Amino acid sequence: MSLVRVENLGKSYNAQTKVLKDVSFNVEAGEFVSIIGPSGAGKSTLLRCINRMVEIDEGNVVFDGQDVGSLNKKELRKMRTNIGMIFQHYNLVPRLSVIENVLHGRFGYKTTLEGILGKFTEDEKEQAFYLLKKLGIEDHAYKRCDQLSGGQQQRVGIARALIQDPKIVLCDEPIASLDPNASKVIMDYLKSITMELNITCIVNLHQVEIARDYSDRIIGLSKGGIVFDGSSYKLTTDSTDLIYGTTTPKVQKRQLVTV
């Protein structure tokens, strides 16, 4: 059975525009899938429908056998512990230390009071240090997050997702704010999450080359619809043209003139 089943998913934020239209695909456990598409295509929205950070309007998302759309508040919290999420802007609490930010990933398992008081077990703390070590930032554990470089902050973000002990990690443009070197480091870590820990990864990207290099499978999204879904080696120039819309130099020039 697939880990994630997306069936005829539709989503709109307002009456005029449909951000997602009739999107269907399955993701198997252990897959590394990239979603590519121009900005505004609906990639972030699609990712957020999987852990229901945005409400699902039409169709279904089934995660690990559970219909995500029909969960109540408590069940939803419990389900989210199984889904890690990584963001373009890292989204760490800048004034707190690295280790505190990593432990935030355990809140889903805590009662309200335990969480408020910040009660974490020794096991959890050891696990946090273990992850930081694996990610090569153990020596920064007690630094404030805003003192770290972008690449280092993203690694804290990965640690926060992994300490959740997730079945899947959703990554929304994880390398869009990073330089090529740091990007490679982060992509390598994400790839190893899938290879070594067998955790499924869905990664939103806008760099086609990187998507091709790292993923087993690519989903191409354009204007809220899937226009490509297949192994990364099947992604031809024609299909990227379809995803991004034809961009020949001639058309670009004419656009410049009309501006």
Added chain:
Amino acid sequence: MEAISISPHIKRKANGKISIKTGNKSERVMKWTISTLTLLTIMAFLFFNYDGLDLAKAIPETAYNLKVMFLEPGLSHFTWGAAFYQVGITLGLAFLSTILGAVIAFFLALMAATNLSNKWISKTVRIFVAIVRAVPTVLWVLIFAIAAGLGSEAAILGMLFHSIAYLVKAFSEAFEEVDKGIMEALKATGASWWHIVTHAVVPSTFTYLLSWTFLRFEINFSVAVAMGAAAGAGGIGFELFMASGFYFDMREVGLITYMILLLAIILELMSTRLKNRYFPATAK
């Protein structure tokens, strides 16, 4: 170029030159308000009642009073010990109303912040707080005096009421500045609302909350001085009122003014120190 200069997006002044002001309503309202106020001020000076005013006498007399007040300060109706005790009472009034106000305002601000609360609760709290804030502190004190009688209870309640309203606005605006992404990230891990508040919102805004609270303490100190006299809440304000309005003792008025001034300076220095020591990031 031809195409650009006839663009419908360009606003022009009457003489055909391109305008770079947005020319919207608020700009015009501002202009009108300022001119009207200036005109009214000038007119007010023309219409004042100047009967019985002898400037030649009034100026030297005022100067003499000020001289006695500030160059020859001294105590005659009570002792130094009593003076410090009264200052302590005033500080106590300010402290109590600020601390209680800050704690209550924290919870109300969580309800008022649009990113932490639902639309209706937020609106209700905001409107309520805006009304409370619109009424001056003195009036609240007098309103509470109906039930509690004139005195320190009414003063504290009134100051508390106004402090809450003031701090709810300041706190909720600080909460709303918190990066949406941070809250989203925690929510996505399965964290509950209280987890997000205590571990993302509070750490991100703590320095602001503290600065606002301290600022309110400074305000409350001066309000407490005034309330001492106006509401009979005691403290140094009451002694000041007695010295000036009852005994006409210029020397005592001078001394008490100096004490209050000194304390205000100390509070100011403390708040600056506090910020620099613990929050170097905000002092920049």
